[in-house]
Amino acid sequence: MRFVIGRRCASTTASVMKAWILESHGTQLQLREMPIPVLTKPDQVLIKVKVFTYIVMAVIPAFKQGCHAEYAITEASCCSHFQQAASFPYVACTAWTALVTVARMNPKSKPAERVLIHGGSGGLGTMAIQMLKAWGTEKVVATCSQDSFELVKSLGAIPVDYRAINATDQLINLAPFEVVLDCVNSELAKWSDKVNKVVDVAKTKFSLY
Numbered sequence: 001m002r003f004v005i006g007r008r009c010a011s012t013t014a015s016v017m018k019a020w021i022l023e024s025h026g027t028q029l030q031l032r033e034m035p036i037p038v039l040t041k042p043d044q045v046l047i048k049v050k051v052f053t054y055i056v057m058a059v060i061p062a063f064k065q066g067c068h069a070e071y072a073i074t075e076a077s078c079c080s081h082f083q084q085a086a087s088f089p090y091v092a093c094t095a096w097t098a099l100v101t102v103a104r105m106n107p108k109s110k111p112a113e114r115v116l117i118h119g120g121s122g123g124l125g126t127m128a129i130q131m132l133k134a135w136g137t138e139k140v141v142a143t144c145s146q147d148s149f150e151l152v153k154s155l156g157a158i159p160v161d162y163r164a165i166n167a168t169d170q171l172i173n174l175a176p177f178e179v180v181l182d183c184v185n186s187e188l189a190k191w192s193d194k195v196n197k198v199v200d201v202a203k204t205k206f207s208l209y
Contacts, residue, residue: 019069029068037073045079047072087123095128103179110136114176116192117141119183120157121148128181129155141174143167143188162188 019034039046048071099105105113115132119125120142132140133156140157152159160170167188182189 017070021068034069036071039073043076044073045076047074047079091123091127092131094124095131098181099128099131099179103181105135105137105179107131107135113137113178114139115141115179115181116143116171116174116177117157117181117183118143118162118186118189118192120144120152120159122183124183125181126151126155128183129157133157139174141171141177143171143184143186162186 015036016033017036018031020029021032021034022029037046049069099115100107103113105111111132115128115137117125117128117140120129121144125142125144129140129142129152141160142152142157143160143162144152145163146161149159149161158174160167160174164170168191171188171192180192
């Protein structure tokens with residue numbers, strides 16, 4: 001994928017733009033004037049590329065052309081505000097550190113570990129779930145509020161309401177876990193620490209607190 005920093009444009013009064021193009025395979029890039037691309041679908045967005053504005057971060061899928069130009073088209077779902085996009089690497093690196101560096105999970109082969117995540121609907125929790133499912137982890141359990149159940153399920157994890165009276169019983173029934181990722185430092189997380197020490201439910205515990 002190719003990243004473009006620019007401004008979302010609903011319309012433009014210009015009809016042409018400058019673009020770097022390849023006329024054929026093996027030739028050199030040439031700067032030419034080209035027609036500004038036209039939106040053809042309701043979910044598309046026209047991006048005016050301005051590297052130093054930091055207003056919108058957009059991703060141009062690798063199979064599409066046209067990002068080496070003053071304007072480019074991508075899907076609205078590929079765009080976000082720069083502040084949101086800038087937080088992505090931080091969250092991803094934190095999840096990776098917890099799961100790979102600390103818990104020593106191997107993303108290159110299907111992990112055998114069963115994982116419990118406390119605070120599974122937050123930024124770190126949702127990132128960790130997506131990583132784990134992408135690696136092929138079969139069992140991921142995540143504590144969250146009941147109104148976040150659909151989100152957690154959609155990412156592939158088993159949600160447990162941390163406020164439920166029988167939350168501890170649910171976790172015991174879903175155990176054992178080889179890895180526990182604590183993103184919230186809740187009373188339930190503290191309880192699972194004690195259980196881990198007694199029955200060796202988790203071999204690895206990573207906490208942000």
